[in-house]
């Protein structure tokens with residue numbers, strides 16, 4: 001069989017109805033584009049998460065009040081917390097595998113310096129924060145234990161906040177006002193960039209948690225939202241997870257069989273949760289892509305049926321001069337395959353463009369994997385053959401005389 | 408030359424096979440249209456020797472086209488046998504019939520049947536494509552065939568850029584490009600004026616004389632039938648008359664007699 005001749009005829013047939021061919025390919029374009037964009041964004045997100053987790057230290061644990069099963073994971077500010085300052089101290093004191101513990105008390109407020117002001121989320125914590133988050137101080141110093149004990153009005157700024165309040169100035173040693181109280185700027189943290197959900201981690205200010213509770217609190221004293229714990233080592237942190245749970249159950253007088261009023265989560269859990277989310281998202285988008293591909297395939301089948309009908313007489317002529325039924329079948333299969341493959345190619349380009357665009361906006365490292373390109377092409381091919389087969393078969397089964405007589 | 412109806416062929420027997428390139432024996436063709444059966448051929452027998460030029464005549468609906476389609480392997484008889492060059496082709500499958508149409512038969516239709524939006528050259532190349540001939544050989548042979556019908560200067564034209572006579576000449580070039588032994592033409596001049604009809608018949612006569620091609624032409628016009636060597640008449644699916652042409656016409660001579668061609672018809676793009 002003469003493949004070049006078949007390709008030439010196919011190209012001419014599709015080129016004759018450019019608009020129709022383009023519209024027919026649309027379903028495949030959207031489906032493949034969605035697959036490519038989805039896979040590359042999903043992979044980017046996963047890469048982001050794992051690099052974040054690595055940067056936080058994989059042996060870090062979170063202790064949170066409440067229990068996710070009871071929907072109490074995030075207690076509002078001021079709500080009675082099941083995680084107390086004493087719990088945090090006990091974890092530090094009684095568990096030998098724990099290296100560092102720091103509580104987190106959240107607040108927020110307007111920071112004012114001269115005529116500059118900036119609204120930030122304020123984190124109240126202790127002096128072990130830089131160790132636990134492996135977050136270095138770039139200028140000045142972090143506050144110390146004494147500052148925590150005395151609830152001093154010292155503040156450490158994230159890079160973004162420092163740049164906003166002190167453009168072209170050294171913030172260290174300056175005094176800013178937070179909720180009308182003067183705070184001394186002790187230091188500036190080094191830039192950390194965006195978090196895995198696209199939040200600027202440097203848009204933050206850190207003060208002793210005691211200061212939040214005693215100086216910045218309004219009518220209610222904000223409770224400890226969570227405690228961050230690091231183990232002495234990776235294995236130490238696994239041990240610590242169990243020991244913290246035992247300690248807190250004992251301290252909270254939780255009997256056997258009763259459920260915990262706190263949660264200890266390690267970074268592997270966090271990673272697993274985010275992986276699960278990614279999987280759900282992938283499945284969701286994947287099914288949209290699959291539906292789109294099937295709809296696209298039906299579109300191809302429809303147009304190929306129209307094409308066979310339109311070209312009935314031409315088919316008759318070709319048969320009359322010696323085209324075997326198989327040749328006719330191959331001719332029409334080639335045309336539907338061309339539609340689906342071209343659609344797939346355009347879809348890959350568009351999908352790559354979309355993922356590139358999203359990575360630009362969110363700062364995610366997206367990448368178009370060769371596997372997803374290969375899978376897309378395989379899908380497009382399968383669709384071209386599957387949905388092109390029936391029209392091609394119909395063409396091949398035509399009776400030459402009737403086809404020649406067709407008006 | 409076999410003069411009488413099919414019965415004579417029967418008597419002839421297998422030893423005469425070498426002479427008859429076409430041997431149709433008591434062929435029936437029945438079309439079923441719902442409950443109605445149309446008996447298009449009623450036990451027609453026909454034998455044609457190599458190098459004959461047969462004109463088929465008969466009223467509309469008498470089964471001429473049906474017979475041509477069977478001879479050309481476009482269709483299969485409901486009953487009866489058909490031997491093409493001694494080979495029984497009545498039981499071949501679709502692919503085998505396609506190969507026979509491709510290799511041994513050339514078809515010319517009343518309505519030209521060129522592939523639209525495809526140049527004259529590519530139309531002529533078509534049978535060679537299906538024969539698996541390489542592109543340079545295809546080009547050479549297609550050009551040769553176009554030269555035979557006098558259309559070398561029109562090879563790039565699309566069918567809609569050719570006059571009816573030119574289109575029919577392209578179709579004839581296509582029918583002979585694969586060097587078949589038989590050319591079948593079903594009312595090839597039905598859509599043409601006198602002059603172009605004569606031109607087409609001149610090509611057939613030339614092919615018949617110079618290449619000993621077996622030619623069968625269906626026509627309604629006695630003038631056209633007289634270009635052949637033998638006239639077979641159909642009626643109601645049977646052959647009623649089968650006679651040699653007494654005074655055969657010479658198309659080349661007729662063309663010389665005709666007034667000079669209206670050049671504008673041939674030159675229109």
Ligand SMILES: Nc1ncnc2c1ncn2[C@@H]1O[C@H](COP(=O)(O)OP(=O)(O)O)[C@@H](O)[C@H]1O
Nearest residue numbers: 438440445447466467468469470471472473474
């Ligand atoms: N495909 C078909 N289906 C049904 N009847 C047909 C078909 N082709 C031909 N016929 C019938 O068979 C008869 C012979 O037709 P045909 O061979 O085309 O006649 P002719 O070519 O001599 O005019 C006619 O009555 C015609 O109506």
Ligand SMILES: [Mg+2]
Nearest residue numbers: 471472473593
């Ligand atoms: Mg007819």
